[in-house]
Amino acid sequence: MTTINENYLKLKTGYLFPEIARRVKTFAEINPDTDIIKLGIGDVTEPLPEACRTAMIQAVKDMGDHATFKGYGPEQGYSWLREKIAVNDFQLRGCDIDDSEIFISDGAKCDTGNILDIFSKENKIAVTDPVYPVYVDTSVMAGHTGEANEKGEYEGLVYLPINAENNFIADIPSQKVDLIYLCFPNNPTGAIATKDYLKTWVDYAKAEGSIIFFDAAYEAFITDDSLPHSIYEIEGAKDCAIEFRSFSKNAGFTGTRCALTVVPKTLVTKVSDGSNIELWKLWSRRQCTKFNGASYIVQRGAEAVYSDRGKAQVKKLVNFYLENAHIIRYKLKMAGFEVYGGVNSPYIWLKTPYNLSSWDFFDKLLQTTHVVGTPGSGFGAAGEGYFRISAFNSREKIEEAMRRITTQFSI
Numbered sequence: 001m002t003t004i005n006e007n008y009l010k011l012k013t014g015y016l017f018p019e020i021a022r023r024v025k026t027f028a029e030i031n032p033d034t035d036i037i038k039l040g041i042g043d044v045t046e047p048l049p050e051a052c053r054t055a056m057i058q059a060v061k062d063m064g065d066h067a068t069f070k071g072y073g074p075e076q077g078y079s080w081l082r083e084k085i086a087v088n089d090f091q092l093r094g095c096d097i098d099d100s101e102i103f104i105s106d107g108a109k110c111d112t113g114n115i116l117d118i119f120s121k122e123n124k125i126a127v128t129d130p131v132y133p134v135y136v137d138t139s140v141m142a143g144h145t146g147e148a149n150e151k152g153e154y155e156g157l158v159y160l161p162i163n164a165e166n167n168f169i170a171d172i173p174s175q176k177v178d179l180i181y182l183c184f185p186n187n188p189t190g191a192i193a194t195k196d197y198l199k200t201w202v203d204y205a206k207a208e209g210s211i212i213f214f215d216a217a218y219e220a221f222i223t224d225d226s227l228p229h230s231i232y233e234i235e236g237a238k239d240c241a242i243e244f245r246s247f248s249k250n251a252g253f254t255g256t257r258c259a260l261t262v263v264p265k266t267l268v269t270k271v272s273d274g275s276n277i278e279l280w281k282l283w284s285r286r287q288c289t290k291f292n293g294a295s296y297i298v299q300r301g302a303e304a305v306y307s308d309r310g311k312a313q314v315k316k317l318v319n320f321y322l323e324n325a326h327i328i329r330y331k332l333k334m335a336g337f338e339v340y341g342g343v344n345s346p347y348i349w350l351k352t353p354y355n356l357s358s359w360d361f362f363d364k365l366l367q368t369t370h371v372v373g374t375p376g377s378g379f380g381a382a383g384e385g386y387f388r389i390s391a392f393n394s395r396e397k398i399e400e401a402m403r404r405i406t407t408q409f410s411i
């Protein structure tokens with residue numbers, strides 16, 4: 001008889017966004033003429049940069065001609081794209097990353113989950129709480145955890161609470177963990193990491209023989225020159241960290257799909273027979289077997305991000321969202337909210353007023369202002385009492401949402 005991967009049955013599946021959708025739908029049915037403004041889901045709203053579109057149109061033309069047609073590409077991604085990434089995203093920032101250490105994919109979401117394929121189930125995994133739910137759910141699916149308790153915490157995972165008291169920056173764990181997911185600038189809290197802070201993690205990982213999974217999906221939102229964009233700006237990180245990046249949030253590729261993972265060749269771990277193995281080899285083997293490369297057309301679109309026109313257009317796009325974030329931060333503060341994030345990040349994280357639970361505040365905000373955000377508790381037990389507002393929307397909608405909130409709330 002067929003049996004299933006019963007780890008899937010442990011999942012508290014897809015609770016957050018379906019529940020938001022359900023409550024919004026119910027509200028809209030009772031109040032059909034209200035104009036609901038969604039500042040909830042972490043998806044971009046502005047169209048693709050012209051440089052990327054033009055490159056993709058040309059790539060489609062390439063596909064229509066025998067002389068330039070492309071079939072399967074390299075599983076690791078085209079070298080013309082990897083080389084530009086290596087230079088612009090890493091070498092120009094002083095990171096000694098070579099194009100052969102970069103793997104192009106169709107998403108950082110899948111990569112942050114798929115990476116567990118090359119590690120054994122015995123590894124102890126640490127995540128922050130609150131956290132991007134993908135890290136937790138993929139750890140459950142891959143068999144790294146036991147069951148969830150009533151708070152939704154899985155047995156076997158190490159949760160590192162982040163809150164206003166520790167500036168949304170996790171303390172280094174007192175116990176030994178093998179794999180650590182870190183995300184900076186952070187989704188959902190908008191927190192950022194300094195070089196000194198990341199150095200404490202690199203030192204920990206090197207001392208314990210652990211590996212850091214560094215999710216830099218929002219690095220383009222960093223405007224403060226003193227902040228690191230890549231974990232490889234920290235000395236020693238090449239020996240203990242894998243970095244994930246994406247074109248989703250900088251160039252608006254959420255619906256176009258292109259991302260990359262960096263596995264340095266110096267990242268070596270021990271095999272049970274005592275020998276050493278490069279993780280690069282395992283990830284390469286995994287990708288070559290289970291992945292056939294990102295689309296040629298899309299990779300040409302991603303390549304255009306590194307052209308002069310592309311750079312200017314991406315900068316403009318990111319600045320637009322950052323300006324939205326600034327408006328949200330400013331207006332919420334004026335209304336008396338306790339707000340975090342929203343600087344070097346498209347996410348604003350606020351403390352719910354009047355000690356409301358995250359979901360009670362969600363309902364109150366929806367009913368009184370018709371604005372939709374994301375309850376902090378949906379990102380983990382320690383997110384209770386917090387709420388996420390996203391800067392991904394039009395200026396008009398952001399201003400209207402803030403007008404409603406400042407009229408309604410005076411805390």
Ligand SMILES: *Cc1c(COP(=O)(O)O)cnc(C)c1O
Binds near residue numbers: 042132215245246
């Ligand atoms: C949006 C996002 C990503 C990007 O995922 P893609 O699959 O590349 O679209 C990765 N990590 C975090 C934390 C995100 O919010």
